[in-house]
Amino acid sequence: MRGAPFAEVGFVLLAALLLIWPLQRLTRAPSAARVDLVSSPGDTQGLTDAWLEITSTAVPDSIQIFQGDQRLWEGGGALYMDADLRVDLSETRKPLRIEFRWPEDVEQAYTEFILEPGAQPAQRQGFWSHEGESRIWVVDAEDLP
């Protein structure tokens, strides 16, 4: 009988532990298994998901990519960058305009772009540029099988 109060305390502690753990689990963010997302890669409303790789011979302060008035992407600070963007590949598509900002000590640099739009073949384009210059890139779009 002398051990009974300790057993009671033990039971209470065990019960508390068993209760706290599941409560913790219940209050966590929902698990991925309950996430219901619909996969929708590819073309929507004339825009195509694309992936862009940018490799430069010098580290740019910034590179901005526009299509018409729409800024598609901006980045800088690394020799290699990549980005997910959405490009208009419709028949009325506008070319891409790329604006380069280079540090003062960079007189001229070469930048290569590889664009993989949707299921289209990859397109590669390289430009030499000075500080503040912009370049035009006419992007192709093939009829897909």
Place this chain on the structure above:
Amino acid sequence: MKRLLFLCSFLCLGLLRAEEKPLVVTLHPILAQWVQELTGDSVEVVNLVPTTANIHTFEPSPRDLTQLQGAVMLVAMGKHLEPYLDRLKENIPETVVVVEAGRMVPSIKTDPELAVFACCPQHALSDIDPHWWQDPMSARRAVRQLGRELEKVFPEQKSEIRRRTSAKMKELKELDRWAKEQLADIPSSDRKLVTTHNAFAYFCSQYDFQTIPVRGTNNDRDPSPEELADTMEIIKREKVKALFPESHTSEDFLRAVNEASGIPLAGALSADFFPDNDESYESIFRGNVQVIRRALDTSQ
């Protein structure tokens, strides 16, 4: 007190079940490897197509469908490799995200004249070659697509999946660079891949080879004697240096061509990339490149 303990234990057991990892089901062993690599140990990956199966004739069983009921994602190769995919989609819950990994890979059309050399009747009818994984740069694009889809399904792991995807893409780019180096000494006049299965168009396009399939495994129709005679004429005219049988496929027909033409048989190539033992995508691809190099690089 006992009732309280019972209640807590019951709650815990229930939650242990809820702790099970989310299930991703794949339709090719290579896809299973990639999903596991991109997600680490955070998901359970089950591949429905066993390595002993024929990828072109496989049909999911009722047991497979049962397994899919609990999945969060189904990953297929795409490009009509799985002719049963549409039927499968109709029989799984709408909550299962279906991803076709090859969807963003630029398609290569099948030459209609080579339909008899297609791998199977279904693919003889399709105008797109589904074997995009033969080119690591196409595989790289598929891995990126797969990674982006995994990020959407598991948003709490987005940065980790993105990091792993970038690393995998880098590996595949390096694999492409390695292959170009390995194949560099093969003269363009010898860059002819004579195989038994019209499955190497992506490889040939990436590495500047000409594909010459000499017989498919099209069960509906074997090549006629006239077509075989044409093939013999082509391989003699093209002065091909070697014939490449395929692993997991009978080489009887190529052996007959070898005896008739005197053109040597090279090692076997893997067309469908079904791994033996612990093989990975990279090791299978490297194996193929080395077989081709040994057979065609006379500078060695």
